[in-house]
Amino acid sequence: MSMPKVAVIGGSIGGLTAANVLRDIGCEVDVYERSPQLLSGFGTGIVVQPELVRYLLERAGSTLDDVSVSxxxxxxxxxxxxxxxxxxxxxWRFTAYNAVYRKLLDAFGTERYHLGRALDRVRQTEAGPIIEFVEGPAATADLVVCSDGGGSVARSALLGVKPTYxxxxxxxxxxxxxxxxxxxxxxxxxxxxxxxxxxxxxxxxxxxxxxxxxxxxxxxxxxxxxxxxxxxxxxxxxxxxxxxxxxxxxxxxxxxxxxxxxxxxxxxxxxxxxxxxxxxxxxxxxxxxxxxxDAEIDQMAFGNIVLIGDAAITPRPHAAAGAAKAASDAWSLATHLESASGNLAEALPAWESGQLALGRAYLAKVRAMAAVLQQGGDFPPGAPEYRFGLPKAP
Ligand SMILES: Cc1cc2nc3c(=O)[nH]c(=O)nc-3n(C[C@H](O)[C@H](O)[C@H](O)COP(=O)(O)OP(=O)(O)OC[C@H]3O[C@@H](n4cnc5c(N)ncnc54)[C@H](O)[C@@H]3O)c2cc1C
Incomplete structure (x- = not known):
């Protein structure tokens, strides 16, 4: 079976990690990003988790020192x-959004990274998923990976779920x-x-x-x-x-x-x-x-359309691993797809159940951290339950 043609919606950390790992297993991948220009993240900081920099270290020839300080x-x-x-x-090591984003983009290239393409609607039809944009022609793909962030248009259309303040x-x-x-x-x-x-x-x-x-x-x-x-x-x-x-x-x-x-x-x-x-x-x-x-959902795959990263479960920032969760969703998708030799019907259910469990456990952890940090609770130095990072795979 051949590898599916993939459209990735959203070209930030989750979208670019997905684009790279899916391209590496033989998928033909296009990324559609809403922003008309390359992203900057306003230069803000990110605490480095292994999943965040995994692609750069394993496949793009970077070292930890190339992208972060200790x-x-x-x-x-x-x-x-x-x-x-x-x-x-x-x-812990710290990086800047730009450092990770630019290196992931370098690894993918700009030829199939389409700026100024905002998703308007995505739907599964009998012939496969159809992607419609606010401007420009519609696109089709065998698999649509929606990584359009916390305000996800895709999640809202597929599930009617919006983030809760x-x-x-x-x-x-x-x-x-x-x-x-x-x-x-x-x-x-x-x-x-x-x-x-x-x-x-x-x-x-x-x-x-x-x-x-x-x-x-x-x-x-x-x-x-x-x-x-x-x-x-x-x-x-x-x-x-x-x-x-x-x-x-x-x-x-x-x-x-x-x-x-x-x-x-x-x-x-x-x-x-x-x-x-x-x-x-x-x-x-x-x-x-x-x-x-934040936003909690109980489904990440809808036919051949999937939600990843903040577009799936949107966490709060307290355990510094939201971008790592997005990258983990992407890596796991590629692993399941490769083991199933590109068979989406076989790969997606197994992928979805593992990543849903991870996302929900992570959301519970950051909500618990918020409860003590913002409501006068006890936040003891080094408490293991509040340690940064994703929970262990459930
Ligand atoms: C204050 C704060 C601090 C954080 N600190 C950390 C940290 O230290 N470590 C960490 O791992 N995580 C951290 N995070 C979390 C991290 O920023 C997110 O979890 C991560 O960026 C999610 O990646 P993503 O690719 O899923 O979504 P995003 O990075 O939100 O990217 C979504 C992309 O989709 C595009 N898009 C949106 N709508 C559309 C559309 N309709 N069509 C096409 N494209 C669209 C957007 O322009 C954007 O490029 C922090 C978050 C916040 C708010």
């Missing part, structure tokens, strides 16, 4: 004073070396820092900078997120209303952040934080805000 500990502070509460040895947002920002004092810069080096507050938390870690080809430049910056509980309704509406007066649904980037929201962000840092945490947050020149939401 650290040696996790530190737990009271962010209101910047006083250390605990520390554990933990050798988790009750809090994350402020994200980056700070260059010359924007903070030497003492604050050093405070956040070589470690992953938690800044704990009664109903809120901050994370901060150094990330490498990558050039437009994904090569690390040797410079680094500090990357942070500060999670705020914000009630749905008037408070959330006010925060998500941008400077042009429009209420955004997911994210308000710095360029359109309302002045009063930026002022409140900085005032809140001055009021509630002290020491290096306060300096870090107030130094960020271009912070932006994103809602945290």
């Amino acid at each position: 650290s040696s500990s996790m530190r737990y502070y009271d962010a209101s004073t910047s006083r250390l509460q605990g520390e554990v040895d933990a050798g 988790a009750g809090y947002v994350t402020w994200r920002g980056m700070v260059d070396r010359d924007e903070v004092s030497e003492a604050t810069w050093e405070f956040f080096q070589d470690t992953f820092s938690y800044g704990l507050l009664p109903d809120s938390h901050i994370i901060a870690y150094p990330i490498p900078q990558a050039d437009s080809d994904g090569r690390l430049t040797g410079n680094s910056r500090l990357n942070f997120q500060w999670y705020w509980n914000v009630s749905e309704g008037a408070d959330l509406d006010a925060l998500l209303t941008c400077s042009e007066g429009k209420r955004r649904s997911v994210s308000v980037h710095f360029d359109v952040l309302a002045e009063k929201n930026l002022a409140e962000f900085r005032n809140c840092a001055s009021r509630e934080l002290d020491g290096p945490f306060r300096e870090l947050i107030t130094a960020a020149a271009r912070p932006f805000v994103t809602i945290v939401s």
Whole structure:
């Protein structure tokens, strides 16, 4: 049996990993990405999990040092004073979205990576799946891999499931070396820092900078997120209303952040934080805000259409393995398809049951972490149940 022709919807980490591994087992693969230009991820940081960089290390000739920087500990502070509460040895590595994305794209090539192609509708017909785009001609394929992220159009069409707001947002920002004092810069080096507050938390870690080809430049910056509980309704509406007066649904980037929201962000840092945490947050020149939401489903395969990554189960970010889950969905799909010699009817059910179990277990883990981190629970240093990463395969 020959390998299926594949259309991948969404060309970020999940989509590109799927495109590469499916191409490697002999599938003819096209990627359709909504964005009209190559992605940037705003240069934000990602904690490296093995699944995230597996393709780059095993098949694209990269080393861990090519894509990430190392650290040696996790530190737990009271962010209101910047006083250390605990520390554990933990050798996490950190990368920048760009570094991983550009290298995955390099490995796939741009010839069959189609920008500006937003999925409008995908459906299974007797003749096979049909993919319709907002603009441009429809496409057909034997297998459609939908990796169109947390707001997945495909998931919404196939299951009617949309992400549910988790009750809090994350402020994200980056700070260059010359924007903070030497003492604050050093405070956040070589470690992953938690800044704990009664109903809120901050994370901060150094990330490498990558050039437009994904090569690390040797410079680094500090990357942070500060999670705020914000009630749905008037408070959330006010925060998500941008400077042009429009209420955004997911994210308000710095360029359109309302002045009063930026002022409140900085005032809140001055009021509630002290020491290096306060300096870090107030130094960020271009912070932006994103809602945290999640989505749970109990089906990932619909005939010859599958959902992977955030388009399937959308997790919250607390165990730093959402992109790794997307990559795991992709690798497992290729493994099952190869063992079934390209027979989709044989491969997809087995793939779906394993990855659904993994995704649901991961979602339960990050929800449990959110419950303690955002609602005043106990978050003991090094607690194994809150360790970063995907759960062991169930
Ligand atoms: C604040 C935060 C921090 C995180 N930190 C980490 C971390 O440290 N480690 C980690 O592993 N994960 C982390 N994650 C999770 C990670 O970002 C996601 O889980 C991961 O990006 C999912 O990859 P994906 O390819 O499934 O979806 P996405 O990366 O969301 O990509 C979806 C792609 O589909 C495209 N698209 C959307 N709609 C359409 C359409 N209609 N047609 C065509 N294309 C479309 C989008 O433009 C995008 O390129 C974090 C997430 C957040 C929010």
